[in-house]
Every structure is written in structure tokens, then in C-alpha cells.
Amino acid sequence: MSELNLEILAYEETPLGLLFLRRRELLSQPGTVVTEVTLNHEFLMSSLYTDSERVLAEHALGMHGGRELSVLVGGLGLGYTAYEALKSDRVSHLEVIEFLPQVIHWTRDGLIPLSAELNQESRLKLTCGDVYQRMQAPPSEKFDLILIDVDHSPEERLADQNISFYSTSGLQAAQSHLQSDGVLGVWSYAKDSPFAESLRDVFNEVTVVPVTHQNELINETRTDWLFFARN
Secondary structure, three states: OOOOOEEEEEEEEEOOEEEEEEEEEOOOOOOOEEEEEEEOOEEEEEOOOOHHHHHHHHHHHHHOOOOOEEEEEEOOOOOHHHHHHHOOOOEEEEEEEEOOHHHHHHHHOOOOOOHHHHHOOOOEEEEEOOHHHHHHOOOOOOEEEEEEOOOOOOOOOOOHHHHHHHOHHHHHHHHOOEEEEEEEEEEEOOOOHHHHHHHHHHOOEEEEEEEEEEEOOOOEEEEEEEEEEEO
């Protein structure tokens, strides 16, 4: 750790803008080291609070009673959703589709906290690509769980072209990639009623799960929202 308690692990030019991976020790909690990602100098994710990313996988697994499950995760991030799913012996195969190759390289190069666990996992496949394009294309295989954590919310997207996924037609296309008893899960930092209605246009059962934590760094309670749907 540097004298300023901040270490820049990676600085990347990407199609979405400037991407930073950094590690720092919290001055308010000496000994606590966190890994953080920023995009265009805006905070994107942190290893400090990962409850909602992990619950995205945990809750979807709880909704599905099967075994030998095939899982698709859209968005690698710091790997917490994928890792939580892989902790279950009911998962036989998990593919992560990550738009930015730099993020995949961080994992393979040991720069994120879960690198060791993910790199030794034989059930894991990391694919560089656009999960939304995959959802719009005819399915080459079908999954038991599809978990999407890419955009900030259905209304605040990292790229404008992602909007079609959140529409009724986009969700119908996504549904074609699910097994008949499959579960779709989508992460959002905001509760979005129009998206929930679009889900109900396509799926028989829609559940919205809030995940709340106390952010002690800014003394603020924060709630993320998880949307789950199945037939």
C-alpha cells in the first residue's frame, strides 16, 4: 500500500470510458483494505459491500429446486455473483459474459480479491462479449439461471443500446434462453416500476427483493433492488 493508502492496480481506456481498478486501506477502519472500480471517475463497485451481488445468485438458486444447473451471469465485475453461485454444488456449469476484456484480465492476473478462487474453478467459463446481444440472438443453449448485473438500473444504463433488453420484446427474447423452469435475475440500484411491469408481461411470477445495508463510510442506509422472474 502506498503512503497515501491508495494503490492504482490498473488504468484502462475502454469503449465505455476510463476504467480504474484501485486498492486502498480505509482511514476510518485501519486494517480494512478494499478493492474498488471507477468508470469515468464515477464510483462503480467495491469489495466492501457485496451483499446484493451475492444475494442475486443466492436468491435465484433458492427459487430453483433443480440440480446440475447451468448458469449464465451477465457482468463479471469483482466476481461476487459468480462466486456465490459457484459455492453451490448444485451448479454444474457457469458462464460469465463480460463486455470489457480488461475486467477478465484483472481476474486472470490476480488483481481482484476473488482471483484465486475463480481461477481454480473448473466449472467457470469467462467469455468476452455483450450479454445483451447474446440475449437478442437465437439461443444456442438454454440456462437454468440467468443473472444480469451490468447497468446501474433499467433507467440508468452504461450504454444506450442496452435499453431494448428491459422492454417486453427484449425480455421475451431473454426468456427464450431459459429452460422452462428457469429463473431470470436482474440487479438494480433503484426500484423501477416500469421494468417490473415489463417482466409481468412476459413471466408468470415476478418478485422484487430489496437488499439493504448501512454504509458506514458515509453514514447512509443504502438499498439495492433485485428483480426475479420465472414461469
